[in-house]
Amino acid sequence: MISRVLQRWLASKAHLQTKKYLQASGLWPNKIQGFQISSAHYDESPPMRPTLTTSYVHGASHIPLISKTTGQCLEETTNKFPDREAVVFVREGIRKTFEQFNKDVNQLAAGLLAIGLNKGDCLGMWGPNSYEWILLQFATAKAGIILVTVNPAYQSQELEYILKKVGCKALVFPTQFKTQNYYQLLLKACPELERSIPGDIQSVRLPGLKAVIVLDSKPPGAFHLDEVMQAGSTSFVQQLQELQKALSFDDPICVQFTSGTTGNPKGATLTHHSTINNARFMGLRLGYHWRVMRICVPVPLCHCFGTVIGGLMMAVYGATLIFPSPSFEGKAALEAIHKEKCTIIYGTPTMYIDMLSQPDFSKYDLSSLEAGFIGASLVPKEIFKRIMTEMHCKELATVYGTTENSPSTFFSFAKDELRRKTETVGYIAPHTEAKIVDPITGLIVPLNTPGEIFIRGYCNMLGYWADPEKTEEAITADRWYKTGDLGILDEFGYLKIVGRCRDMIIRGGENIYPAETEQFLHTHPKIQEAQVVGVKDERMGEEVCACLRIKEGEVVTADEIKAFCKGQIAHFKIPRYVVFVKSYPMTVSGKIQKHILRKEMEKHLGL
Numbered sequence: 249m250i251s252r253v254l255q256r257w258l259a260s261k262a263h264l265q266t267k268k269y270l271q272a273s274g275l276w277p278n279k280i281q282g283f284q285i286s287s288a289h290y291d292e293s294p295p296m297r298p299t300l301t302t303s304y305v306h307g308a309s310h311i312p313l314i315s316k317t318t319g320q321c322l323e324e325t326t327n328k329f330p331d332r333e334a335v336v337f338v339r340e341g342i343r344k345t346f347e348q349f350n351k352d353v354n355q356l357a358a359g360l361l362a363i364g365l366n367k368g369d370c371l372g373m374w375g376p377n378s379y380e381w382i383l384l385q386f387a388t389a390k391a392g393i394i395l396v397t398v399n400p401a402y403q404s405q406e407l408e409y410i411l412k413k414v415g416c417k418a419l420v421f422p423t424q425f426k427t428q429n430y431y432q433l434l435l436k437a438c439p440e441l442e443r444s445i446p447g448d449i450q451s452v453r454l455p456g457l458k459a460v461i462v463l464d465s466k467p468p469g470a471f472h473l474d475e476v477m478q479a480g481s482t483s484f485v486q487q488l489q490e491l492q493k494a495l496s497f498d499d500p501i502c503v504q505f506t507s508g509t510t511g512n513p514k515g516a517t518l519t520h521h522s523t524i525n526n527a528r529f530m531g532l533r534l535g536y537h538w539r540v541m542r543i544c545v546p547v548p549l550c551h552c553f554g555t556v557i558g559g560l561m562m563a564v565y566g567a568t569l570i571f572p573s574p575s576f577e578g579k580a581a582l583e584a585i586h587k588e589k590c591t592i593i594y595g596t597p598t599m600y601i602d603m604l605s606q607p608d609f610s611k612y613d614l615s616s617l618e619a620g621f622i623g624a625s626l627v628p629k630e631i632f633k634r635i636m637t638e639m640h641c642k643e644l645a646t647v648y649g650t651t652e653n654s655p656s657t658f659f660s661f662a663k664d665e666l667r668r669k670t671e672t673v674g675y676i677a678p679h680t681e682a683k684i685v686d687p688i689t690g691l692i693v694p695l696n697t698p699g700e701i702f703i704r705g706y707c708n709m710l711g712y713w714a715d716p717e718k719t720e721e722a723i724t725a726d727r728w729y730k731t732g733d734l735g736i737l738d739e740f741g742y743l744k745i746v747g748r749c750r751d752m753i754i755r756g757g758e759n760i761y762p763a764e765t766e767q768f769l770h771t772h773p774k775i776q777e778a779q780v781v782g783v784k785d786e787r788m789g790e791e792v793c794a795c796l797r798i799k800e801g802e803v804v805t806a807d808e809i810k811a812f813c814k815g816q817i818a819h820f821k822i823p824r825y826v827v828f829v830k831s832y833p834m835t836v837s838g839k840i841q842k843h844i845l846r847k848e849m850e851k852h853l854g855l
Contacts, residue, residue, distance in 0.1 A: 292533060294661045294668075294675065298739035303685075303693050305741040309678035313706055314528065315497050317520045318389035321563040326350040333568045335382060338584050342379045346566070349383075356387035356473075358480025358488045360418075363447050363459055363471065367392030367491060370414045370456075370503065373550070374398035374407065374421040374430060376574035380463050380473055381549045384420060385502075385559050389520070391488060392495050395502040396515070397550040399835075400425065400575075406513075408437035408453065414503055414515060414713055415456035420473070422463040425574065431467050434460070444469035497521040503713050504552055504651045515713035522654040522707050523552075527560035529678045531567075534592075534619055534645055534662050541567035542616075544590040546581040546599060552655035553624060557594065557647070567592075578602035586612040593620035593641060597627050598834070600635050601777055605800070614639050619662060623647035625839055628770035628778070629670040636666075648673035648745060650731050652722065654707040657682060658743045672742040680705040683728070684737050687749060698746050698761065701735040702728040734761065751842050753782030753790050758820045760792060762842075765821050769794060772812055774802040779832055781846040783825065784855055793849050794823035795832065804828075825853055 292309065316324075330347035337343075344352070365371065371393050373384050388395040396414050398407065411419065421430040435441055438451045446469060447459045460470040480488075501523060503515040531537065543561065547553040561567045572584035581603055584590060595603070600622060603609070617640045622632070627646055635641050645660035646669055660674040668674075676682055683692050684699040693699040708729050711719035723729050734752060736744040746761035753760040762780035769778035777797040782790035798804055806826035813822040833844040 292661075292678065294664055295740045300695060300737070300739045300741060303695055303697065303699065303737040304683040305676045305681070305737060307676040307678045307680045307705075307741075311529075311532070311678060313521070313525050313679055315521070316524060317492075317495050317497050317499075318386065318501060318524060318560065318563060319492060319495070321524060321560075322350055322353065322386055322390075325563055325566045329566045332566060334562055335379065335569045335571070336588060337377075337379050337571045338588065339573050339580065340379065344379070349386075352383055352477075353386045353390060354485065354488065355477050355480045356383055357391040358484040359476040359478070360387060360391050360393060360480075361487055361491075362479035362481065362484045363418075363476055365391065365393055365418055365459070367494065368394065369417040370394045370396050371418040371420065372396040372398045372411060372414070372416040374400060374402070374419060375463070376400050376422075376425050377545075377549050377554070377571050378422070378463065378574060380420070382559055382569070385549070385555060386563070389501055390492070392491055392499065394500050394517075397502065397504050397555070399505065399513075399550055400428065400548070404433045404436035407433060409512060410505060410515075411437070411454050411457060413715075416454075417456055418459040418461060419457060420461040420463065423465045423467060431462065431470075441469040442467075446471045446475075495520075497524070500710060502555065504555070506651055514715060514718050516652045517710040517713050518552075518654050519710060522709070523556045523560055524564060525679070526654040526656055526677075526707055527556050527564050530557060530621075530647070530656050530659055531561055531565050533659060533677075534621070534643070536561065536565040536567065539618065540591055541565060542570055542588060542590045543567050543592040543594065544570050544572065544581060544585050544588070545594055546572050546576045546584075547594050547596070547624075548575070551624075552649075552651050553594065553596075556655060557621060576602075578606050579608075582606060582609065582612040582614070585614050585617060589616040591616055591618045593617055593639070595620070595622060596624040596839070597622060597631055598625070598777070598832075598840070600639075601631055604631070604634055604638060605776065607800075609638075614641075617641045619643035619645065621645055621647045621659070623649070623656075623659075623673075627670070629767055630770045632670045633666070644669065646673045648743060649707075650703075650729075650733075652709045652729055652731075653703050654709065657703050657705075657707060668742055672738070672744045674742065676741050676743070677705075677707070680707060682737070682743070684735055695739050696736055698734050698736050698759075700749055701731045701733045701743070703731060704728045748842070751781070753780075753792060755782070755785075755790050755792065755820055756788045760821055765792065765794070765817065765823070768813070768817050769796070769809070772804075772809070774799055774804045775809075776800075777832075779840055779842065779845060780823065781842050781849060783846060783850050783853060785824075791824040792821065793825040793827065793846075793853070795827050795829050795845060795849060797830065797832075798828055825849070827852060 326346040334346045334349040423431045438454050440451050462470045466472040497520045500517050501520045505513040505515050545558045570588045573580035620641045643662040647659040649656035658674040681704040683702045687700045734746045746763050765780045766778045776799045779795045783793045785791040809826045833841040
């Protein structure tokens, strides 16, 4: 018996649009992207009736987890689609087919072995999106080297902390990007580099660092990436082939550092198994197994959104990844969709807002778009609607997760009704458990009651690298990961995010969830983006402060905003302070740093 999802697809225009493409690829009607057409592979569909009685849900699934490494997935996909484009870097004019890309990956992996890196060593990648970045993502995976993602905005002190924490043996970067002179920043932590033989750095402060690889020029003490590629001679290619037999899907593949919103950043250690399966289930739910996939990827590769939901979709599903620019630019993203006929788009809410706000937005043909993911922070309902209509992205899906969960644990179905897409972050992922607990008692709360979100499953990180104390704080003895996010679970298994535990505002004993007020403020016709934080108050403990970005050409007053709220939301949720801002403090992954915003507002208001 075929499932409801397959029945619905067979009756849709999408079926007719893609049938010809699949026939040309030799995939119709028996196979689609390596999936047999059977109920076992289409058993996921939105729940039709309530099934939960308490705030615990398990994503039961007939689809098994797969036991492949990243390298195995890339090899299999290359064999299926050797002439299909794997990656396109629009600004740089780089286009690589799967065959070309896989060849470069193998050559670089052999080169890394040639300069002295071994299975289990750590290599840091520090810089914006580039062809070399994604090349290293797969080359390190094939060589058994652990990729450490370094935020491209990090300064010398932050870089030194990361390299010491993980013990990076190699570091890769461009000499400069925008105002960042990466080589000079590294010299502050490693002055010995200028006098070193490439591959034999002897550093006092960074004793583990032995090799530096630069992408463009060749400064003293460093290899150029081309030299590393050329070093991968036949003997090291053979060594690489032998090494594949020793790799396990349970091996760590990367250390993704959190944004460091509180204290030093922590390195979440992820595996082939957790990331490959996470990408696979996300893609399956959005129909990647039958779609023509040309994905616009404006999100950074140093974050899970880029590496897993982006990079691994190429290896698992044969998607073509389109990178508009090294760092996010709204105009460049629109141009890429227009010129490359992208069918799928990724982004954070702020990225989509910037795309929609481009002065010449109407000149771009975005009609090729069909679907996409939006995540990394809460999504204003009005923005969601505009993306679906003005950007033609009818099957936009929300996604929720954390770096520590590889990263996604809840995401929408492509055909979910608009209410579910705008009011929740989706349905529980396959093979994943979630529960909502009272932060004080630790007990599961009733349905539709706020509490902290706990996650358990294959997706959980191994732990924080070299930090057993922080790992123990984050993961319970029975393997639940404590997200620190506040959420509400409904009887169908859909999750609503109401904020961070530390972002909840307690005003005179009333608990206020910023997300609720933010969602309401986004319905004001003059507001482009709203963020709500709690600021200190002697009498009430905390007061509500709304930080608003206003649409270009509009004029609005604080009193007008307060009047708009009166009678529409509870009096204690109405902002006492309304501040108009041009931008928000952001992480490189597109998350708004509310702890910094809070401090800025307290200083601005003289509190």
